[in-house]
Amino acid sequence: MKIVQWLVLGCLCAMPLAAAAQWQWVDKDGRKVFSDQAPPPEIPDKNIVRRPGAPVARHAASPAAETPDAAPSPLPPSTASGPKPSGVDKELEEKARKAEEAEKAKQAAEAQKLAKTRADNCGRARQGKATMDSGIRVARVNAQGEREIMDDKARAAEQQRLQSVIDSDCK
Structure with a gap:
């Protein structure tokens, strides 16, 4: 019975760690959003309050965040500015554009036939x-x-x- 009690205690202690892997940001309406996924690209970097694995950042409206001697972000500058599109995204966009053009051509052919x-x-x-x-x-x-x-x-x-x-x- 002791083992079960220790397992339950260990699970309870590990629960806050799952919550630490959360993103937190302020959306365009000023509401705080909590998610396990990164914010959408249209959210500016200054509105991101917390990142997974990073210390808690202060909100951009606080004066401490605007001081020049504030601690730099632990993330590299390439990821701090937002995700960069990779070649796969360009290929996906190209395929989607071609599929859309093919659909338009198909609709035009059907309209002409009609x-x-x-x-x-x-x-x-x-x-x-x-x-x-x-x-x-x-x-x-x-x-x-x-x-x-x-x-x-x-x-x-x-x-x-x-x-x-x-x-x-x-x-």
Whole structure:
């Protein structure tokens, strides 16, 4: 039973160490933010209050932080100014840009195909409407394969259908 008590005590003593690996910064609205991840790049270095593994820094508004004999940051200057983009990031950005261009090209091709289809539908509908308006007899083939002459009611319904196609596709 003694071993369990020592393990619990050891875990309790180690808990504050996990909290020490936290970032702390002041966001653009003036609120303190605590996180286990680095702040976003748009947060200036002066707003970062605490870094993991670094001693607690004072807030930029305090007069002690503005004195010239304040202790320098323990981090090297290259990391203190923020993360620098590496070649991998540039490659990723290039791939994303190319994928975006390919998507735009695909959408443009689809739009062009749709415009061509509408133009074809428009031409066929106008030709059919001209045939219906001419007054000549028009025959259709029914489901049994027999020819049927369209009566006035069927002709009027077809003229209405063709007019709606013209209204939607001929713009």
